[in-house]
Amino acid sequence: MVGQFDFIQSYRDLDPDASREIIDARQKSHDKIQGTVKSMLRVFDLCKIAFLLEAPSEAEWFEKPIRDLDPHFLLKKDKAEAGKLAALLLRERLTWTGGVSNIAVLTTSFCGRRHSADADALTMDANDALSTAVRLHRTLQGGKPIVAPKFKSAATEIANVAASNPVPGEIVRQAIEAVLASTEAAAKSLAEATEASQAPARADIVRLAEEVDMLWWHIGDWHELLEKPRSDANRETKILASGIELGTLVRQVPGPYGAYGLLRRIAASDADAKTSLRAAVTAVSQVDAGKLARNISPSSASLVPVHTALQALARTGTEWDKDAGDAVSDVADMEISFYELGLQAYRERILIDQGSLD
Template identity: 50%
Template structure:
């Protein structure tokens, strides 16, 4: 994967003054880190670094790989460089088919309110990759069933049977063994042939089920998780809860093509109304928050602001806002449209339903 990404050119674009020695050291670290990424938690680590989200907790898997080729590097001190390396690792990851990195990146960006260490190139590329993935998710692969494989000819064994009378035991055994091997090979080939089309059909069925569920949900004026009409919630909170509920319906990432359109329709004339997340969830009761809550590890709260707020309300009731501001100080009062609040909640929940491992 690393060989397909021009790290040297990309790194020099970000730090034109870097010496050749530094660029080479970073390139070696990049190759080592790229091969080491096999967990979703590492993607989240890179997101925090790329978007310079404080504080910078210890990440030995990242820092040790850089220090191996540059002993003077310290992530806590060299924050900008750590952010550049992380951003380039994520930009490389975006190019992998089926990667979940674009969704994680966009979720971390908080609909563009946070800025990546590479001048927001990471956010722009993630947007393009995510939109392409969603469009591709909409279209069937059109895989066709292949021809049924033929059984391997066993002419030599059959001739040996015909030419021996009476039949010696070894000749009969060889013929039956050949029949069994030929049959087993054909059955395995048939199984391999239908695996792709069956998986493709299953993917299409899951995608259609997602879209149908979301459409029926949209038709009804009802928050299924709260068990109350959508019209009983304020506009901003309605979009937060709607995003959570739609995200919970996603069975395979990146989710159905029409999810954003449904959120736009639900937001209606108030789509462009502005609110902070803190203000949006202020009217959410502790009881309702407990119905929506997901367990967010403390180290990952800054990546999932919407669900962090919901979790803190569920746990702490009216005393939630102090801890929330502490967890996401740059996000707590940032204004965004009601539609964007719904999009952020949807992205977070889709990732959380998927889990914490690649």
């Protein structure tokens, strides 16, 4: 379970021999950089740096705050140190915002096969945070009761009207304005109370709709993207397409808890059987790859290996063209179970759709 983030302790865990001056400088840089991470694009860049992948081409926002206090630091030269700092930035974010950031970390980790620069503490934190969020996601939030608003008293203004004979126009105007103001404030209060009550209920409805859609999708034995029965697909195509299609049904992150069970059920006896990304994608036809793939920019390719490989197959007819091969070559032949492969495809599709990754 992710708790409150302590930069000093976390940094010392990674570098016990670091001097106080270095720790102080790193913390100041950390705080300055964190304040600039206001888009998912920068979260994606932090993922690349944290997992020691190719550094983003435009990363002055990350490098400059560190160089201001340590002129010798260079992102392309000090990859391990940069990776530690990026991992700490992401780990702090996980303590106060989860959702897509958790998904981004886990997809980049390729089900834990890639290692983050902080000895995988980042991956473990993201996995714990997402597991907790997924379980909490199934808890009904319910709606708060709507309480009738109180109207502000206009007694003083009304008393002035009663005491005046004949009634001056200004006193009447003040009384009417006071009543109108009270009515407007009460109506606004009622609208806000109604919205506060309905928002959790809407979230519950969306979550339940996700689960119902996934259930009917599973019962239907039909690949909507491939336009053929799931039972007609080979096991590699089936698990990849299932993960991707389930990902398209997610409307709010982190997605229904039941999706994990469905993926394991679809994999059936092959759930724990071993394969690799290269072997699995090789078994998919070029036509099917074209239906499953999304357009991923080269800069994002390493974050979503499954979709990158499928896109390459759809484009060239071979599972690895040069661009795709360079982006995912580090994980292409790593042993992975069929269930994990489906889970990776599922999370990648959520990241693409909900995190606006292209």
